[in-house]
Amino acid sequence: MKEVAKLLGYRESVKVVDATMRDGGLVNDFYFTDDFVKKLYQTNIKAGVDYMELGYKASKELFDVDKFGKWKFCDDEDIYEVIGDNAEKKVKLAVMADVGRCDYQNDIRPRSQSPLDLIRVACYVHQIPAAVHMIEDAKNKGYEVSCNIMAISAAQEADVRAALQMIGESPVDCIYIVDSFGSLYPEQLARLVDVYMETATKHKKILGMHAHDNQRLAFANTIEAVGDGVDWLDATYAGMGRGAGNCTMENLLGFLRNPKYQLYPVIKFIEEEMVPLRESGLKWGYDIQYLLTGIFNQHPRTAITFTKENRKDFTEYYKELTAQE
């Protein structure tokens, strides 16, 4: 059981990362208006959020720029134009770079020539050597760097340990536990944090948590993680994110006790921007199809298709998911 002091007090090392534009961008193909982005940036500053993830640095070889909004690519010029140079750094700016889907050597400039502060390298367990290359590249360019190992609920513990050893020996700053399938229960997560913490302690790394809400546990798992010593916490406004969405910013800032965090600006942004976004027809958040992929520890892609097709035949979907052939 955690100490009472952990609930009523706070750790200075805890940081909140707003992933609305990156994980939420998977819902609307990154078509956020400039006004939305400017207002989100100002809201994050008022709310005391520590990092704001703007989207992906996706390869323009692999992805058609005409089929996505600009935040899938996060050109420095676009960031300067919409947000400015962010010289005061009241909130640090981040992008995600996927292993195998980012032309990082060309597209990520030295930090001194970029508005960005943090590169989040995303990979699966089997891609760690490639991730380490990207981590070293970003670190050499002067960035803070995290490594977000995805779909961890479907990985073997022995593989996770081997991956952590390689990542631990890299110059990365923060290692993320990413429950991409929203499949972990808090008790399982606590054991996983133990495994990650061995590496974090040995190699002096920060730990991070990125949760999905398939089983309505994104917030619960995030506060389980912070109670277990995880410092960087991802959240999104109104939980906007792929499929069942993420830990909501409003839940998280209502929980954290560091007085720098302010809930009111978050509620205001939800009222003024997120409710209209949802009413415009964008769909995300908990529903039965996501619960089922979470329970069965599967990638949510079939549930996302189910949602897009406006299907409501949960029983047929249940049979599809559990078909043995």
Place this chain on the structure above:
Amino acid sequence: MKEVAKLLGYRESVKVVDATMRDGGLVNDFYFTDDFVKKLYQTNIKAGVDYMELGYKASKELFDVDKFGKWKFCDDEDIYEVIGDNAEKKVKLAVMADVGRCDYQNDIRPRSQSPLDLIRVACYVHQIPAAVHMIEDAKNKGYEVSCNIMAISAAQEADVRAALQMIGESPVDCIYIVDSFGSLYPEQLARLVDVYMETATKHKKILGMHAHDNQRLAFANTIEAVGDGVDWLDATYAGMGRGAGNCTMENLLGFLRNPKYQLYPVIKFIEEEMVPLRESGLKWGYDIQYLLTGIFNQHPRTAITFTKENRKDFTEYYKELTAQE
């Protein structure tokens, strides 16, 4: 940290209580159709649910029978008519009886003359002596009896301990932790379970958990509770319940490992009955107004009014909730 065996194995003593008609009845004034009730009853049997709560035994002196559906009163005759005599007891039948709002001496017959099995006595901490009278009455009539102490997040620990001592000395079978405001975090709940467990151990009582989803923690708190030794777990189909609703049956049966519990019938009932119920205009479930009453540890009644009035001005509501005068 809990043992792995607790997640992969199961305790025979864990029981699931379907509270859809009772807590969900607060959403539709207990106007469930007979067809709905019959189908829910059959579904509970197929799903392996242990107890089905049909509604309240409310006083007809205090409440106008013309303004509520019959499940606010749960006359034995109505139960016989819709469900039958339930002679096989594949799922046990329960009602809730509120202290001060139930004519229990007249309206609750001896168990041998009733289809009911369990009387759930609901009270606040300051009503324990009256609750003990009701517990004794029901026990003398042959029922299983629980005591559901409500709004526990707003009670003083010293009062809770005094209440538990009185309840512990009563003939009650099960003592419920009821997070009426959906305000408890899992860490706080774990400490509260410790307090209840002292009484439970000393007086050989079962513990129960009834959660609300204001902070999206109803399921998380329910599985925290079962991991801490709480045996009776309340859930409702699609979370239907007052305000933010309850721990969902589909989450809970997806988690429990006792092979008698079956998820598929639950999904089927949601598809066929709960989705249409929601589409008919009934409103329940997590939203910002409920999050705020949860965070501020307040009764959800103002949030329910906010919902009924179709208000969306969360910032004004935030100011109303936090007004100092």
